[in-house]
Amino acid sequence: RDLPQAPQEGHHPGPGGAGMSWGIETLLTLAAVLMLRLFVVNVARIQGGSMLPTLHNRDFALVWRLPYLFREPRRGDVVICHYPGRGNTNFVKRVIGLPGDTIEIKNNVVYRNGEATDEPYLNPQRNQDPRNDILEPFVLGEDEYFVAGDNRDNSHDSRNYYSSWTGSTPSAITRDMIKGHVQLVVFPFDHFRSID
Numbered sequence: 001r002d003l004p005q006a007p008q009e010g011h012h013p014g015p016g017g018a019g020m021s022w023g024i025e026t027l028l029t030l031a032a033v034l035m036l037r038l039f040v041v042n043v044a045r046i047q048g049g050s051m052l053p054t055l056h057n058r059d060f061a062l063v064w065r066l067p068y069l070f071r072e073p074r075r076g077d078v079v080i081c082h083y084p085g086r087g088n089t090n091f092v093k094r095v096i097g098l099p100g101d102t103i104e105i106k107n108n109v110v111y112r113n114g115e116a117t118d119e120p121y122l123n124p125q126r127n128q129d130p131r132n133d134i135l136e137p138f139v140l141g142e143d144e145y146f147v148a149g150d151n152r153d154n155s156h157d158s159r160n161y162y163s164s165w166t167g168s169t170p171s172a173i174t175r176d177m178i179k180g181h182v183q184l185v186v187f188p189f190d191h192f193r194s195i196d
Contacts, residue, residue, distance in 0.1 A: 042180060044080055044090065050149035050156065051092055053123050054078065054195060060187035061092075061195070063180035072175070073098075073145060075112075078182040078195050081147060081173055083161060092182060093157050094121070097138075097146030097172075105135035105159065108152065121150050121196065129153040132160065135170060144172035 046059040055061065055078070063080050073079060077095045082088060096110055096117070097103040104111040108127050110119065132152055140146055149155025161171035185191050 043186070044092065044180075044182065046092060050151050050154055051078070051094075052126060052151040052154075054094075054121050054150045055092060055182070055185070056191065058188075059185045059191055061182045062184040062186055063182050065180045067181050068178065073178050073181070076196075079147065079178050080180045080182060082177040082179065083173060084171060084177075090179070091147075091157075093147035093149055093155070095145055095178075096148050097140050097144075097158075099140055099142050099144055101146065102137050102139050103135065103146045103158075104137045105133065108133045110148075122152065123150075126150070126154070127152040135159055138170050138172075140172055143174050145175065145178065146170075146172055 042063045042065065044061050044063045046055045046057060046061060049057055073095050075095055075098060078092065079095055080090050080092055083091060096119075097112060102113050104114075108129075110117045129152070138146065146158045148157040148159055152159075158172055159170055161169065182195050184195065185193050
């Protein structure tokens with residue numbers, strides 16, 4: 001025969017206690033997710049081909065925000081950024097110039113502070129449009145960054161931000177316009193890879 005159970009010590013929630021506990025847990029979970037999205041990591045869906053061959057249209061990539069809370073963007077970082085006058089529209093580009101750098105383009109080669117840069121992530125067949133093959137020396141201010149797509153022939157970026165039928169005008173972005181560091185493609189699964 002079963003023995004009688006000893007009474008359990010502790011608090012027994014009233015009729016509304018379980019619901020209130022569930023509500024608090026839900027709010028805390030939502031707050032944690034929001035904090036993660038704001039300060040740690042987010043997922044971005046890539047649209048367009050301006051970063052080919054590094055990133056493909058419809059790739060899903062992890063965007064880390066946390067590193068830029070503790071350090072500044074570096075040359076070569078692939079970033080999610082905003083452009084002047086475009087509100088909160090997200091763009092994905094690569095940082096090629098930091099504050100104080102002088103960026104120049106001759107024959108589709110980027111020169112940084114007078115020295116030709118090595119850009120192994122570029123595909124030469126996507127970097128030969130004569131309309132983009134020259135940029136007069138552009139000096140970055142103390143809070144300015146120069147960004148460009150890896151698909152240089154089909155990228156709207158710091159080289160040609162203000163475009164017109166008669167040419168284009170370069171424009172840097174400021175530090176507050178850089179929102180996160182793209183480091184990993186997570187979907188489609190056969191595209192899974194880290195981003196250099």
